[in-house]
Each structure stands twice: as C-alpha cells, then as structure tokens.
Amino acid sequence: MRRVCLALALGAAVVGTAHADTDVRTLADSCAICHGTDGKPPRDGLDRLAGMRSSEFVEEMRELRDDPDEGRLMSVIARGYSDAEIRAMADYFAKLR
Amino acid sequence: MTEITRRGFAALVGGAAALPLFGTSFASAARTPRVVVIGGGFAGATFAKYLRRAMPTARITLVEPKKSYVSCVYSNEVVVGLSTLKPLTVGYAALAEAYGIRHVRRSAVAIDPVARRVTLSSGDKLPYDKLVVAPGMAYRYDALPGWNEETAALLPAAWHAGPETTQLAARLKAMPNGGTAIITVPPAPYRCPPAPYERASLFAWYLKRTKPAAKVLILDANETFPKQALFEEGWAKLFPGMVTRIPGSKGGAVQSVDAVAMRVVAGAGSFSGAVINIIPPQRAGDLATAAGLTDQTGWCPVDPRTFASKLVPDVHVLGDAAASGLPKSATSANAGAKVAALAIAKLFAGRPVTDPLFINTCYSRLAPDYAIGIASVFGVDPVSGAIVVRNTGTGTSPLGASLGYRKEEAEDADKWFRALMSDTFA
Known part of the structure; x- marks a missing residue:
C-alpha cells in the first residue's frame, strides 16, 4: 500500500501489466543498467543473470517482490513485472552464456 | 556542399568505417537503412549500441564532436574531492570497434527533414532514413x-x-x-x-x-x-x-x-x-530548438512508444531533450534509448511496435558511506498513451534504516554506476 501511495504522491498514474505486450528483449534489456548488457555485469558488480537457472531467477524475483526487506531497491523494481514476464525473462537469461 | 561519398566518409571517420563485419557492399548500400544519431551522451550512445544489436546490417553514424564523454552522474563526488573526472570519462572506441558505429567528430548544425539530410559543421551533408536527436539539455542564459x-x-x-x-x-x-x-x-x-x-x-x-x-x-x-x-x-x-x-x-x-x-x-x-x-533553468539542446523539434515548453514532445517527434517526421528525440514523461536522468535516457532502438528496428522491418518498459533508478550519496535510492518501473498507459508506473513498481529506500543499510546502498550505487557506464558505452 505504501508503494501505491508513493506512486500517487509522485503524480504518476498506475497501470497493471496483465495485458501488456512487451518484447522479452525490452524486459531483459531493462535489467542491464545494473546487471550489465545481457546480464553480464562488470567486475565487482551485482548478480550475473546470464546463464542463471530459470527456476532460480523466478524464485529470486518472487522473494524480492514479496519481502520488501530482501533486496533494497531491487524489491521495488521486482514489483513492476507480471509473473508471465518474470518467467519470460528467466528463460531468456538462462539461455545466455 | 556535396553529400559525403563513401570514400570521403571513410577518410573522415577513420578506421571504424573499414570494419568488414558491418560493412556493406556498394551494390546493397542503397537498400541498407541509414540511421544518424546526433549526440553521444547516455541516450545517443545507448541507442547506437542497442540499434546495432537489433539491426546487424544498418549503417549507424554517431555525430558527436567530442572525443570522449564526461558523465554528470557521480560528478557531485568530484566537486567535493571524493572522485576525479577520470573514472567519469569514457571514449567512443568501444562503440566503434565492437558495434561498428561510425563516429563523425563534427557538430550537426541543421536538419533538412524533407530531403532527410543533416548538415555538419564541416558543411558536409549526411543523408538518413531515420534521424535520432539526443542533444541533452542546454542552459537558459x-x-x-x-x-x-x-x-x-x-x-x-x-x-x-x-x-x-x-x-x-x-x-x-x-x-x-x-x-x-x-x-x-x-x-x-x-x-x-x-x-x-x-x-x-x-x-x-x-x-x-x-x-x-x-x-x-x-x-x-x-x-x-x-x-x-x-x-x-x-x-x-x-x-x-x-x-x-x-x-x-x-x-x-x-x-x-x-x-x-x-x-x-x-x-x-x-x-x-x-x-x-x-x-x-534549462531547455532542450540547441540543435533541437533550431530544428523545430521543441514546443513552447522548450522541450521536444515525443511518442513514448517510439520516441518519434510529434513535430517532425522520421526524427526521434531521446534523453533529456525529450518530453516523454520520463524523468530527465541517465538511467531514463538509457532505458528510453533501448525502447527507441527496438521500435525503430521494428518500423524498418514493417512489424508492429510492442509495449515499452523503462526502469529509472537513481542513487544519491550524502556521504562516502551513506546513499539513498529511488526506482520506478514505467510502462505506457494503453488509453492515454502516457508514461505510468507498472503495478506497484515504484519506491525509495526505507526511512529510518541503519547506517549499515545506507553503506550497503552506497556500495549498490557504485555497482550501478559501473554497470550503467559499461551498458551505455562499452
């Protein structure tokens, strides 16, 4: 609820993601600002996503989303994606080496 | 002033144009999409790199007079002696060598949207099929x-x-x-x-x-x-x-x-x-104003699904200059550039443009071991066409956190900055 209030306070409307038609490349490329291009971070960086097992990716994202104390800002970001989008990203990164 | 010939162009930009991987034969050059990017900041550089990933054979030219870019992100640290300009400075060699981006070290002085040509400070004219303008902001003196x-x-x-x-x-x-x-x-x-x-x-x-x-x-x-x-x-x-x-x-x-x-x-x-x-007070960079891309606000109205200018056809505006609804930040510039790159690749291919998604993330440092952050995941509202937060994907660091937590965020900030720089320029 706090997050919703904040979004409203920021003057931004809120939209659901259930019907969004977003290319998996757009979803995956959005991660790169922190996790590196193709999920390959620079040295001493955040978690590598490329090659991560699909089930591990999904599990991590669910934990982050459901527990606000889990991952600092990543807990906020995890809330922006639907379950289907998380699964699509998981499969995408699992295939990258 | 003549259009730049292929031979003259190679001389102008040096080795980058000679890359066989991305080179096109003379015969097929007429059908190879030509994309010109003006401005090599976070938006322009990200766009050039990500367009290459989406369009392996396009001819992509970056018009940027400077040899290297100095990041505004982390420059407050330099003002107080916590860092220097050196780690904030990055050249364009990686974009040229790894992604076959031609870097033309000239200023763009005019755009002819009818003939679809950019006039450079040298007087040369650069033809384009799509033009991307990312001049950043300018001070209002x-x-x-x-x-x-x-x-x-x-x-x-x-x-x-x-x-x-x-x-x-x-x-x-x-x-x-x-x-x-x-x-x-x-x-x-x-x-x-x-x-x-x-x-x-x-x-x-x-x-x-x-x-x-x-x-x-x-x-x-x-x-x-x-x-x-x-x-x-x-x-x-x-x-x-x-x-x-x-x-x-x-x-x-x-x-x-x-x-x-x-x-x-x-x-x-x-x-x-x-x-x-x-x-x-600020406005869109000079070229955007000169080219008629700005409205009465001084910024450039764009469609946030493609970043196409609402005022000039076949021109897209990225980064701080664009009034897209995204915050004017480096991460938004990076995120918007990726959306625009994929959208333009789809437009060239005659395929429908898909729904965009943007993450804006920003850390602020209050002391060497004390940082706070904000993040939002944005999409586009299907009805209004405006930028909106997706689900509940927006928030900040918690209030009342321990000094240990703020220190971890300061470390997160350093990792974020290094990844942002490499995702944009390398």
Whole structure:
C-alpha cells in the first residue's frame, strides 16, 4: 500500500501489466543498467543473470517482490513485472552464456 | 556542399568505417537503412549500441564532436574531492570497434527533414532514413537576471560535467570557514531532479570536515523534491543545522544574482554567498530548438512508444531533450534509448511496435558511506498513451534504516554506476 501511495504522491498514474505486450528483449534489456548488457555485469558488480537457472531467477524475483526487506531497491523494481514476464525473462537469461 | 561519398566518409571517420563485419557492399548500400544519431551522451550512445544489436546490417553514424564523454552522474563526488573526472570519462572506441558505429567528430548544425539530410559543421551533408536527436539539455542564459554567458564563469553551474565541475570544486575549496554556500534550484523539469540535494549534502559533508562554521543554503523554486524525507533525515543525522532549504512557497525561487557582490535575491530576501552555485533553468539542446523539434515548453514532445517527434517526421528525440514523461536522468535516457532502438528496428522491418518498459533508478550519496535510492518501473498507459508506473513498481529506500543499510546502498550505487557506464558505452 505504501508503494501505491508513493506512486500517487509522485503524480504518476498506475497501470497493471496483465495485458501488456512487451518484447522479452525490452524486459531483459531493462535489467542491464545494473546487471550489465545481457546480464553480464562488470567486475565487482551485482548478480550475473546470464546463464542463471530459470527456476532460480523466478524464485529470486518472487522473494524480492514479496519481502520488501530482501533486496533494497531491487524489491521495488521486482514489483513492476507480471509473473508471465518474470518467467519470460528467466528463460531468456538462462539461455545466455 | 556535396553529400559525403563513401570514400570521403571513410577518410573522415577513420578506421571504424573499414570494419568488414558491418560493412556493406556498394551494390546493397542503397537498400541498407541509414540511421544518424546526433549526440553521444547516455541516450545517443545507448541507442547506437542497442540499434546495432537489433539491426546487424544498418549503417549507424554517431555525430558527436567530442572525443570522449564526461558523465554528470557521480560528478557531485568530484566537486567535493571524493572522485576525479577520470573514472567519469569514457571514449567512443568501444562503440566503434565492437558495434561498428561510425563516429563523425563534427557538430550537426541543421536538419533538412524533407530531403532527410543533416548538415555538419564541416558543411558536409549526411543523408538518413531515420534521424535520432539526443542533444541533452542546454542552459537558459536568458532566464535569470545576472546569470549569463559572462557571469557563468564566476558562478559555475556545473550541470554539465567537465571544466565547470573543476571550477566549482576550486571555489568550494577556497571558501572561508564561516561563509554560506548557496545552491539555487530552477523550476522543474531540469536534468536529474535529486542532484541539487545530493550536491547540497556533499557540500555539507565536505564543509563539516574542513570548514565547520560554514552553512549550506538551498534556494528552491520547487515545493517538494524526490527522496525529500530521506534527504532531510540524512541532513539531520549527518550534518545537524548545516543545511537550510527555502521552498518555492516560502520565496525560495531565485529572482536575480549579482556575481560581483556575490548576492542572490529571492522572494524570501537577499542572501550573501561565499560560493554561489546557480543551477540554471534549462531547455532542450540547441540543435533541437533550431530544428523545430521543441514546443513552447522548450522541450521536444515525443511518442513514448517510439520516441518519434510529434513535430517532425522520421526524427526521434531521446534523453533529456525529450518530453516523454520520463524523468530527465541517465538511467531514463538509457532505458528510453533501448525502447527507441527496438521500435525503430521494428518500423524498418514493417512489424508492429510492442509495449515499452523503462526502469529509472537513481542513487544519491550524502556521504562516502551513506546513499539513498529511488526506482520506478514505467510502462505506457494503453488509453492515454502516457508514461505510468507498472503495478506497484515504484519506491525509495526505507526511512529510518541503519547506517549499515545506507553503506550497503552506497556500495549498490557504485555497482550501478559501473554497470550503467559499461551498458551505455562499452
């Protein structure tokens, strides 16, 4: 609820993601600002996503989303994606080496 | 002035054009999409790289007169001696070598949207099928009495990183113990909304250690600001009594400045500053204005699904210059550029453009081991076409967190910055 209030306070409307038609490349490329291009971070960086097992990716994202104390800002970001989008990203990164 | 021939073009840009991987034969050149990108900041560089990933054979030219780029992100750290400009400076060699981007070291001076040609400072003309304009923001020298091209040398804005950053650092260093460092904040929108408050924080951190009788005064045209509660909590905890802010409703908007007397006049009164940092009102970069891409706001209206200009066909505007609905930040510039790259590749292929998604992330450092963050995941509302938060994907660092938590966020910030730079330029 706090997050919703904040979004409203920021003057931004809120939209659901259930019907969004977003290319998996757009979803995956959005991660790169922190996790590196193709999920390959620079040295001493955040978690590598490329090659991560699909089930591990999904599990991590669910934990982050459901527990606000889990991952600092990543807990906020995890809330922006639907379950289907998380699964699509998981499969995408699992295939990258 | 003739169009640049292929031979002359290769001479102009040096080795990059000779790359066999991305080269096109003369015969097929006519059918190879030509994309020209003007401006090599976070938006332009990200776009060039990600368009290459989406269009392996396109001819992509980056028009940018400078040899290297200096990041504004982390430049507040340089002002107070926590970093130098060197780790903030990056060249374009990786874009040329790894992605086959032709870097033309010229300024773009005009756009002909009918003939679809860009005129360069050399007089040469560069033809395009799609043009991407990412000139960043420009200072409005005409908006604040007393602050103009001449007095800006005495009152450095340091809202472009580089020499101004060094000038402001020198002034802060020369400040006596006991004076006031004044920061003036222009009306939104301006580049990097939380950055004035990060700068005020780092000023206070620096002054507390070196000139503890000094104060920091923020004269603010705005009423509220991002991460406000977190900043105010940090100021009270780290530098009690040192930072004062006068918001717009209490007369915080600066009305004039006197660079010789070193005084600032705002609605709330006249203030004397040992250091005066005018963060000037801003607009889209010069080329955007000259090319008719701006509206009465001084910014460029675009469709946030493709970043196509609403005013000029076949021209897309990215980064701070665009009025897309995204914050004017480096991460938004990076995120928007990726969306535009994929959208333009789909437009060339005659395929439908898919729904965009953008992450904006921004850390602010209040002290070496103390950072706070904000993040949002944005999409586009299918009905209004406006940028909106997806689900509940927006928020900040928690209030009342421990010093250990803030230290972890400072480490997150360093990792974020390194990844952002490499995702954009390498």
